[in-house]
Amino acid sequence: MPDLRRDPIVGRWVIISTERGARPHDFVPVQTARPVTATLCPFCPGQERLTPKEIMAYRPQPLQPNSPNWTVRVVPNKFPALQVEGTLDRQGIGLYDRMNGIGAHEVIIETPNHTDSLADMPTKRIEDVLWAYRDRMIDLKKDVRFRYILIFKNHGAVAGATLEHSHSQLIALPIIPTSVFEELEGCRAHYEQKERCIYCDILRQDLADGDRIVAENHEFLCVAPYAPRFPFEMWILPKRHAGYFEESQKVQFESLAPILSEALQRMDKVLAKPAYNFILHSSPLHEKTGDFYHWHIEIIPKLTHVAGFEWGTGFYINPVAPEESAKFLREAVL
Amino acid sequence: MPDLRRDPIVGRWVIISTERGARPHDFVPVQTARPVTATLCPFCPGQERLTPKEIMAYRPQPLQPNSPNWTVRVVPNKFPALQVEGTLDRQGIGLYDRMNGIGAHEVIIETPNHTDSLADMPTKRIEDVLWAYRDRMIDLKKDVRFRYILIFKNHGAVAGATLEHSHSQLIALPIIPTSVFEELEGCRAHYEQKERCIYCDILRQDLADGDRIVAENHEFLCVAPYAPRFPFEMWILPKRHAGYFEESQKVQFESLAPILSEALQRMDKVLAKPAYNFILHSSPLHEKTGDFYHWHIEIIPKLTHVAGFEWGTGFYINPVAPEESAKFLREAVL
Numbered sequence: 001m002p003d004l005r006r007d008p009i010v011g012r013w014v015i016i017s018t019e020r021g022a023r024p025h026d027f028v029p030v031q032t033a034r035p036v037t038a039t040l041c042p043f044c045p046g047q048e049r050l051t052p053k054e055i056m057a058y059r060p061q062p063l064q065p066n067s068p069n070w071t072v073r074v075v076p077n078k079f080p081a082l083q084v085e086g087t088l089d090r091q092g093i094g095l096y097d098r099m100n101g102i103g104a105h106e107v108i109i110e111t112p113n114h115t116d117s118l119a120d121m122p123t124k125r126i127e128d129v130l131w132a133y134r135d136r137m138i139d140l141k142k143d144v145r146f147r148y149i150l151i152f153k154n155h156g157a158v159a160g161a162t163l164e165h166s167h168s169q170l171i172a173l174p175i176i177p178t179s180v181f182e183e184l185e186g187c188r189a190h191y192e193q194k195e196r197c198i199y200c201d202i203l204r205q206d207l208a209d210g211d212r213i214v215a216e217n218h219e220f221l222c223v224a225p226y227a228p229r230f231p232f233e234m235w236i237l238p239k240r241h242a243g244y245f246e247e248s249q250k251v252q253f254e255s256l257a258p259i260l261s262e263a264l265q266r267m268d269k270v271l272a273k274p275a276y277n278f279i280l281h282s283s284p285l286h287e288k289t290g291d292f293y294h295w296h297i298e299i300i301p302k303l304t305h306v307a308g309f310e311w312g313t314g315f316y317i318n319p320v321a322p323e324e325s326a327k328f329l330r331e332a333v334l
Numbered sequence: 335m336p337d338l339r340r341d342p343i344v345g346r347w348v349i350i351s352t353e354r355g356a357r358p359h360d361f362v363p364v365q366t367a368r369p370v371t372a373t374l375c376p377f378c379p380g381q382e383r384l385t386p387k388e389i390m391a392y393r394p395q396p397l398q399p400n401s402p403n404w405t406v407r408v409v410p411n412k413f414p415a416l417q418v419e420g421t422l423d424r425q426g427i428g429l430y431d432r433m434n435g436i437g438a439h440e441v442i443i444e445t446p447n448h449t450d451s452l453a454d455m456p457t458k459r460i461e462d463v464l465w466a467y468r469d470r471m472i473d474l475k476k477d478v479r480f481r482y483i484l485i486f487k488n489h490g491a492v493a494g495a496t497l498e499h500s501h502s503q504l505i506a507l508p509i510i511p512t513s514v515f516e517e518l519e520g521c522r523a524h525y526e527q528k529e530r531c532i533y534c535d536i537l538r539q540d541l542a543d544g545d546r547i548v549a550e551n552h553e554f555l556c557v558a559p560y561a562p563r564f565p566f567e568m569w570i571l572p573k574r575h576a577g578y579f580e581e582s583q584k585v586q587f588e589s590l591a592p593i594l595s596e597a598l599q600r601m602d603k604v605l606a607k608p609a610y611n612f613i614l615h616s617s618p619l620h621e622k623t624g625d626f627y628h629w630h631i632e633i634i635p636k637l638t639h640v641a642g643f644e645w646g647t648g649f650y651i652n653p654v655a656p657e658e659s660a661k662f663l664r665e666a667v668l
Binding site: 001002003004005006008011012013015016017080081082083086094095096097098099100101148150152153154157158159160161169171173174175177178179180182198201202205209226227277278279280281298300304305306307308309311312313314315317 | 335336337338339340342345346347349350351413414415416417420428429430431432433434435482484486487488491492493494495503505507508509511512513514516532535536539543560561611612613614615632634638639640641642643645646647648649651
């Protein structure tokens with residue numbers, strides 16, 4: 001019997017359709033490896049002139065900007081979805097509303113090495129990437145036009161990556177996006193009713209249930225969520241309640257880097273290095289969400305096609321129960 | 335300057351990012367043609383035993399069920415996402431909610447000819463497909479457990495089709511899905527404020543503006559919507575206000591078939607036969623939505639990857655303005 005499960009935060013129903021009995025090997029990995037074209041790669045050291053001028057970079061010694069010998073480098077997106085200069089100019093056109101596409105669109109180049117993937121990097125270097133996320137958030141927070149910053153990663157062509165050199169992206173938006181708003185409202189409603197953070201409740205129940213746990217350390221839990229939209233979806237949650245990623249303590253980044261690395265390695269092992277997206281969910285910049293919102297990371301391997309049913313309903317059909325996917329991921333030998 | 339546009343019904347913002355200057359030929363068609371494997375196709379005439387027993391079929395003469403010589407045939411999905419037998423058994427598991435996956439999942443085989451695509455079929459035969467949709471909706475409406483029926487089509491592997499023989503799907507659900515609910519609420523809010531249907535307002539403005547029109551006949555308008563999530567997205571709207579697809583008049587199906595055919599042909603011409611989804615948006619079965627809801631069809635060519643940004647925000651980045659895509663589609667020589 002298929003199972004209809006409800007996400008406790010946003011109320012989205014998911015059909016766990018295990019009748020099809022999908023196993024990891026059913027998700028034939030879409031080929032993400034492409035020819036190594038490092039000579040033309042604008043993200044490789046020595047090619048710094050091919051990107052717009054860098055916003056920041058970590059270098060062992062303080063050197064000139066846009067020189068090689070960096071470990072993490074942040075540059076504006078060459079084809080930005082949004083533009084930094086200008087004003088919003090909100091406008092009605094008859095029935096319709098529009099405004100100028102104001103925002104920041106940056107690229108975080110995670111490594112100088114063209115063939116590295118985030119999963120294989122030493123945890124100290126993953127930590128640096130997390131610090132770069134934080135530093136950019138702190139800086140952009142000063143611009144009062146921005147209300148939300150999204151940090152995300154598209155890995156592999158079918159997950160939307162247009163360059164293979166490992167990188168993440170940051171988009172700062174002048175509005176709080178729909179799906180962030182819905183998540184916040186779900187958290188707020190739970191808090192108003194129970195005076196508890198819903199993600200803290202999820203942590204408590206998932207730790208007790210045990211069968212959706214993928215990995216765990218002192219500061220973080222990695223689980224397959226109860227009502228996952230996608231097969232092998234994972235969430236990484238800080239065990240201590242915290243609304244703002246950018247306010248994390250040093251000790252937390254030191255724990256986040258290894259669990260993120262472990263989650264990606266387990267996924268690579270079980271699903272043969274799939275394309276994936278990861279998305280950092282953190283509080284809007286200027287809202288007081290400290291009591292009811294809890295930042296976290298979502299990891300979505302790109303294994304299935306979103307099709308007519310999903311577009312028509314907002315429901316998702318997932319052929320793998322999270323208890324199944326967590327078991328495969330947890331038991332993978334690294 | 336990128337344009338931020340708001341969908342007037344659900345309030346979803348879309349970034350029209352025309353800076354990248356995408357043109358139809360930039361959307362390299364993902365190969366949808368696959369080897370013709372008609373001998374093993376369960377949807378071909380003569381192979382009726384390979385599907386579950388038929389629910390209905392149109393045959394020139396009344397013949398035995400599950401025999402060949404049909405023009406349209408409806409069968410249960412062999413791997414249903416939901417199951418018809420049983421009760422919902424709503425349950426709480428700690429924090430989480432679940433119920434049994436009760437529902438109907440049917441396949442509408444649109445043609446006996448394995449190589450036909452809906453776009454190329456004579457309009458009289460497309461009309462038959464529309465009648466089959468209607469007949470199944472009328473029949474399933476009698477089952478009081480169902481609150482919503484979604485009819486959709488996945489064409490091509492990357493759009494989620496698992497069989498190439500042209501078919502649509504029907505899913506009857508025990509709940510009104512999230513995104514249908516949001517659309518209804520948007521329509522209801524507009525009606526409460528203005529005492530007008532928002533889709534009727536859209537029809538009026540798009541007819542006056544003219545630059546988003548793709549095709550038109552006496553009963554229907556095909557437009558590129560003002561805030562499309564996807565490049566070359568199209569909506570087909572009945573010009574006369576109507577909430578329920580299944581209550582359409584015969585004359586309307588006679589007009590819908592040719593405009594649906596024309597929209598698909600224009601899309602095939604401009605985008606070199608892309609994979610696509612189409613989705614019928616009609617009223618929930620037992621709600622009185624007659625005054626404020628307006629049924630319509632959405633057509634989404636599968637040209638881009640939904641990636642981290644979309645999953646994290648519910649916003650969409652669309653590289654083609656609808657005025658541009660409508661011009662390409664409208665001016666294509668068929």
